Amino acid sequence: MKKLFSNLTVQVLTAIALGIAVGALFPAFGAALKPVADTFISLIKMLITPIIFLTVVIGIAGMGSMKKVGRVGGKALLYFEIVTTLALAIGMLVANVTQPGAGVQATAQAVMQDSKKAEEASKFTSQAGEMNWVEFFTHMVPDNVVGAFAKGDILQVLLFSVLFGLALNRMGQQAQPLMKTFDRLSHAMFGVLAMVMKLAPLGAFGGMAFTIGKYGIATLLPLGKLMLVVYATMFLFIFGVLNLIMRYYGLRLMPYLRFIKEEILLVLGTSSSESALPRMIDKMERYGCSRSVAGLVIPTGYSFNLDGTSIYLSIAVIFLAQAFNIPLSFTQQLTLIAILVVTSKGAAGVTGSGFIVLASTLAATKVIPVESVALLLGVDRFMSEARAITNVIGNGIATLVVAKSEGEFDEARHQLALQGRSVPEELQPEPAALIPRVEVHA
Template sequence: NLLKPGVGIKVAAGDVNKIKTYAEQADGINWLEFLAHIIPHNIFEAFSKGEILQILFFAILFGYGLNKMGEAGQSLLSTFDKISKVLFNIMKVVMRIAPIGAFGGMAYSVGTYGLATLLPMAKLMGAVYLTCFLFIFLVLNAICRIYKFSLWQYLKYIRQEILIVLGTSSSESVLPSMMQKMEAIGCKKSVVGLVIPTGYSFNLDGTAIYLSMAVIFLCQVFNIDLSIGQQISIMAVLMVTSKGAAGVTGSGFIVLASTLTALKIMPVEHIAILLGVDRFMSEARAITNMIGNGIATIVIAKSENEFDEEKYRLAINPANIEINEENI
């Protein structure tokens, strides 16, 4: 409301045919289907399609069953631990070459939509980045202070992951290393194994910020007046609907389309104008999501007395950070 990034911008409606795909998928999204979708029909299909909510649901049930086996399940647990280390090593290779793919994706966006389309959206991109910055250094920093650990030291500790996410536009690219680093910083493995994967579907701070600002931006572009009450309602709805973004093909666009369809404040085709700049804002929301998930892990570990302060002090020691990054 203060920056008004959408006021005065004259843009074409965008490629309506492309947006119809998102709108059609959005029409089919409802809470009953969302909840039912969490239960996998076939766990192998869930793994092949990357359905993280279904995988997480199965993992919780499998872990519960494994825990009930007691000592008899230790050999199987050890096997899975070794398999996870192999997969993490594979991810390290992918992470190192991922920026090359990100470069190609960025080049495609500019080549397809052109700078003429991207430049008028600069105000929106600036507003999103500024909001995410303020959220991290005001809201998350306050949480860090309450739980008595330093945001700055935490950010320095995960600086390698931040750079990777900046290059890949995806927080999922650093999932393995974030889990390892959260363990190394003092969080118990059981807490990390539950909170980090769950956060990738439900703790999407950056996504909620982006979607809320996108709706208000579109309303400003198309001269749709929203009262403060309506804006608060939209933000409340998006805080909930954004939780399913990671498990839906098309991610934020489908959630945005479904929200606009439900609220009926504008034609859903209007979000087509965001197609050209979505990639350039994805870094902000991905980094915010990742930072928030890491902080949530530390907070929950501290709350449950599952946090090793000695490991934390050693991990954030500047002399040890470089060593930890080489070992992970």
């Protein structure tokens, strides 16, 4: 029994159950526990940028070829665009078939008349007006590297890490002393992460108690069909589309999900996919992917491969059109998919990004009133868990696909991971940057 409760999975599950009970029975107290969850997520965010920097630099510096770096990045981006576009299309198809917005017209009118909710929606509307793809690309370049690390801007840190790794790659043997230091720092950072993860049950408890305490189960009833459609679509996407992708590459979905179950439960409790980012890099290495591929694909996927967010956004747009009796032609729906492909990337790393993307899309099309997003304010938090979990699962599968296609997948480590055994020293993913290689200078 003692061994059972020392398991992180059991601890997080217990914490989630207690959080639901506390939020339901003592809503005021549950709502006041938000700082507990926020503090845990801040501890995780504290480690994200240094871990991304060290992992990406070590991986790229040791790839041995600039062409390989470009090939891995190109494959990852191509995969991201294909799968997220497919997720958007599936979301729209399901929403058109199931009609989740039918029958909520009265609720929609009542929400629009609620001045408080209209005021909250206007915040997202004003932010949406400032979002565009030009700003997105210019924002990727930090005007201050230290500032990028301090703010925890993943895209800016990722860009600097790639450039730094490429520079060390060109230095060859001269960079080896520095790379050894980086490798030791990387191990130290993951050691700190292991200590922080002991607080995961506390973070999951606080997050779930806050969600139930603040919003209450009753807020789900008017929009229950929407939630059911979103959750069912994401379930089908994972066990349908992503499962087929894994089978094509000779992998199985269920063993993979069991391997990352702790990360899935952590995201469920905290409603934040970022809480699992550092551990997913480590888990994908242990599952067989090379350090260079895992370190490059996972952080990039957090901005470009948001499968769950894509499904939610496409369903939400059709839902709002149905709720406000606004018919959308097939051409208009195709236009919405095209706009969402761009805008879903434009709010990466922004708090409340789901609403900002949705509002910016509605503002661009000028067919559905932007203020209509107020209808989703009450249930958005309850759907954020499904979005985040799908995003995490999808990013891990993207890493496996790129690693397999690049021949950067270690089957011996993979089998040990499936058996739940620790990886022996001789099979540990060796930092490629420390492997001597012959440099050819023109």
